[in-house]
Structure formats: structure tokens, C-alpha cells
Amino acid sequence: MSAAPRRDEARFALGVTAAYGVLLALLAMRHEPWTDELNLWLIARDAPDWTAFQQIVDHGGHGRLWHTLQWLLARVTESFAAAQALQWAIATAAVWIQARFAPFPRHARALLPLGLFPLLEYGVIVRPYGLGMALWFAACAAWPTARRRPLRSAALLALLCNTTVYGVFAAVGMAAAAAVTWRRPGARPAPVRLRAALALLLLGVAVAGVHMKPSPTATWRADWRTRWDAAQARDTLHAATRVLAPALPARVKFRERHRLDQERGASAGLALAGLGGTALLLTPQPPALALWIAASVPTLGFSYTKDLLGGRHLGVLFLALVGAIWIADVDPRGARRRRLRVGLLTAALVLHAAAGLQAFATDWAQPFSASRDAGRWLREHVPPDVPIVGHAHVFVTPVTYYLGRPIWYPDWEQPGTFHYHRAGAREATADDAFAAARRLAAEAGGEAIVVLTGWRANAPRGAEELARFRNAIVRRETYSVYRVRTPAPR
Numbered sequence: 001m002s003a004a005p006r007r008d009e010a011r012f013a014l015g016v017t018a019a020y021g022v023l024l025a026l027l028a029m030r031h032e033p034w035t036d037e038l039n040l041w042l043i044a045r046d047a048p049d050w051t052a053f054q055q056i057v058d059h060g061g062h063g064r065l066w067h068t069l070q071w072l073l074a075r076v077t078e079s080f081a082a083a084q085a086l087q088w089a090i091a092t093a094a095v096w097i098q099a100r101f102a103p104f105p106r107h108a109r110a111l112l113p114l115g116l117f118p119l120l121e122y123g124v125i126v127r128p129y130g131l132g133m134a135l136w137f138a139a140c141a142a143w144p145t146a147r148r149r150p151l152r153s154a155a156l157l158a159l160l161c162n163t164t165v166y167g168v169f170a171a172v173g174m175a176a177a178a179a180v181t182w183r184r185p186g187a188r189p190a191p192v193r194l195r196a197a198l199a200l201l202l203l204g205v206a207v208a209g210v211h212m213k214p215s216p217t218a219t220w221r222a223d224w225r226t227r228w229d230a231a232q233a234r235d236t237l238h239a240a241t242r243v244l245a246p247a248l249p250a251r252v253k254f255r256e257r258h259r260l261d262q263e264r265g266a267s268a269g270l271a272l273a274g275l276g277g278t279a280l281l282l283t284p285q286p287p288a289l290a291l292w293i294a295a296s297v298p299t300l301g302f303s304y305t306k307d308l309l310g311g312r313h314l315g316v317l318f319l320a321l322v323g324a325i326w327i328a329d330v331d332p333r334g335a336r337r338r339r340l341r342v343g344l345l346t347a348a349l350v351l352h353a354a355a356g357l358q359a360f361a362t363d364w365a366q367p368f369s370a371s372r373d374a375g376r377w378l379r380e381h382v383p384p385d386v387p388i389v390g391h392a393h394v395f396v397t398p399v400t401y402y403l404g405r406p407i408w409y410p411d412w413e414q415p416g417t418f419h420y421h422r423a424g425a426r427e428a429t430a431d432d433a434f435a436a437a438r439r440l441a442a443e444a445g446g447e448a449i450v451v452l453t454g455w456r457a458n459a460p461r462g463a464e465e466l467a468r469f470r471n472a473i474v475r476r477e478t479y480s481v482y483r484v485r486t487p488a489p490r
Helices: 003-030 035-046 049-056 065-074 081-101 106-114 116-123 127-145 150-161 165-181 189-210 229-244 264-281 285-304 316-329 336-363 372-379 391-404 430-444
Strands: 387-388 407-409 413-416 447-453 463-469 480-484
Touching: 003 081, 003 106, 003 116, 003 264, 003 372, 035 049, 035 391, 049 150, 049 189, 065 081, 065 229, 065 430, 081 106, 081 116, 081 127, 106 116, 106 336, 106 413, 116 127, 116 336, 127 150, 127 165, 127 316, 150 189, 165 285, 189 430, 229 285, 229 316, 264 336, 285 391, 316 336, 316 480, 372 387, 372 447, 372 463, 372 480, 387 391, 387 430, 391 407, 391 447, 407 430, 430 447, 430 480
Parallel strands: 387 407, 387 447
Antiparallel strands: 407 413, 447 480, 463 480
């Protein structure tokens, strides 16, 4: 490519990135973070030291790359805005990489940033998945020079492994593509570089495995589903349809429903057709086919065995689709079926852009979580010496960020600002929360506050409802606030 076309492509990439950056910044300023976003920040901020931080996040089952960045940021500032700014920078960098280096037509490179994952799940929402997206696009961009510079590609994949377990699956897919490409002796990197790259990648996988193995005291360590369960298989494939074809109905919350929710058998069939059809389309390009199979099969298998069927979990299928078509199209011998691949990618990106823009509009119009309103109301109306009890510590945790002080967790029988899935914790009921409030009220001078989560029944007799915060996309992060009075002991 001559200098003029390169400059033109650079300007195009900057234009796409700038538009995405503005859109993402606007939504980030409007978005109200929920517990999955705020909890890690609160752990990084409030854990006593690095060792305690590591022990706590051992309960989460994720890699440590994103956690370490959060820890470092929390040493500089207590404001979650810093984490949002980091997320914005990472997501924007990811979009620039694909807009500048992806071999797709311009309309595809302009559509991709508007999708449900780049715009919301991996863009606005502050979680490690956005970092995984950026590293994945960087690995795809490095693919054409991987034979000459295998260490660079291995380093990117090693980092990718340490974002989430789904990053490991994506890295395995790219490694499979390299193995197929380099199966001929003359097509391999120099032996010394190849061995060094393989060692670096295996080191990344090993470090990720150590960190992702949940602590023995983690309560979320669900058993592996080793027996065949037709209903679970159907639901897993339906979840794949929701990811690959997020056709969302109007006036329905974008994270909760899909047009095929009531037709899961048909949806599972559609997923099988889509997964298999994509494989057939990639058949002339064995490396791309190897990537697609090696990334999608473990992703679906893991989600089946662990019942992890959320969009953010299976979103790696979307990244794998983009990556497989990417490495197929950069191959000089990849002209066969290129028009079909571009058509498939364009159709997928149109569906994702429609879903992403609806997600943008919904998150703009409705709070994602009611924790900000609840926390600020409590800070303004509840004196510091009045104890506050939070029902269901997982979903009350984000309230503590805006409240600015710990609350009492009946699940743990102690105050806190963050949660983690540890042994000994129990799922407290609303009755447990009011019982704890009455006890604390008696100890503190006769008054305590209870924050109930979700859509709860009426409070017990003697409890006075003070406020409700019911408008939120995450239903469990809607709140009712009650006051409990108990005579102080003489």
C-alpha cells in the first residue's frame, strides 16, 4: 500500500475511533455502575494490603491482569471515575486497532464499534472483558507478522489468558490457527523463536490457571456438570444465539430478553446452523477454521458445565467470529468465499449494531442500577451514628460506594463495603435483615435502617418505609429503605 492510501486509512481509523470515543464517553458519564463493576474497585480500595487483596480476589475465578490495574489505580485515587476512564481508554484503543488493521470493508469497520459488546458489555461496563477485547484485536492485527515475530504474538496471547477464562479459550483458538499455519517446516518461525514463544504462551496459561482456580473457601465453586442434560444443552445453544444474533424486541430491557426466549428449541437449532455454517464457510481457510472451532467449542462446553450463560460470558463467540474472518481475509490465498464471509460478517454486525444502539438508548433513559440514588439518599438522610443493615450483601455492595461508609451485612454478621463468595456466608433473608436491625438499634440508641434489595414483600410490622428506588435495569439492584425503632437497653 502506498503512502497516500495508508494516510487515508489512518484518517478513517481515527474518525471511527473519535466517533466511538465520544459516544462511549457520553454513555459512560450517564451509566450507573452496578455491583459487578463497583465491587472489585471497593475491594482494591478497601482491602488492608496487597496480600489481603490477593486472598479476597482468589474467590472470584478471574485472571489478575485487570485486578492488578484496579489495585494500582486505587492507590492513586478513591474515585471510581478513574476505573471508568481506564475502561474508556482500553475500549477506544481496541476500536482503533480494528478500524486501522482489520481487513474488512469500511462499512464493517464502522459498524463493529456500535455492537452490543464493543459499546456496552465490553465498552461502558467496567469489567475485564474490555481488556480482553483489546488484546484480542491486537493479536489479530499481529497475525500477518506472527511468523517473523512470534514472541510478540505469544506475549499478547499470554496477557489475554490472564483477563478471563474466556480469554484462555480465545488464545487457544489463535494458537490452533498458528499450529495449522506452521505445520509445514518451511512455514514455521525460527526454532529458537518458536520455542521461546511457546514457552511464553504456556507460562501465561499456567499463571492464569493458578489465579483462576477458585479458593477452597469460595462458595460459588459449583460442581462440574458431567452428565448429559438436554435442557442445559438447549439453553447453552440458545445463549449462543443471543450472542451471535442479538435481535432484541422493542420496549424490553436489553439484558433480559430475546425474541426467541420462548422458542428455545428453535433457537438452539438456529445456533447449531450458525456455528456449523460458519465452519463450512471457513473450510477453505484451515487456520481460520481451526481458530473458530478451538475457541467456540471450549467456550460452549465450559458454559454448559458451569451454567454461565450470560452474554458477557459467551461474547467470546462474537470475538472469535470476527477473528476467524480477520485471519482468513488477510491471507493472500483467501479470495475463495471472501464475499460470503464479508456478507456473514456484515449481517452479524448489523444485528449487533441494532442491539448496541438499543442498549445505548435504554441505558441512557433508565438507570442501570438504583444504587447511586439509594446511596446518596442514605448519606443525606441518615446520621452517621445510625446503623444501616443491607439485605443480600452482593446487591447492596454498590450502595456503600455512594454512601461513603460500611453497612452491616447479615450474611456475614459484620460490617463491610464489599463482598466476595466466601465459606461461612449465607444468603440472608429479609427477616434476617430486620432481626439484625432490631438488635443493632437496641445497641445504638433505638434506631436502625434496613435496605432491602429487589422486589420484596411488605416489611414486618413496626418498620417504617422511608424511600423506594425501583427504577433500574438490574432488577436486584432496586431498593426499599425502612426504619426500625427499638427501645434502648436501660
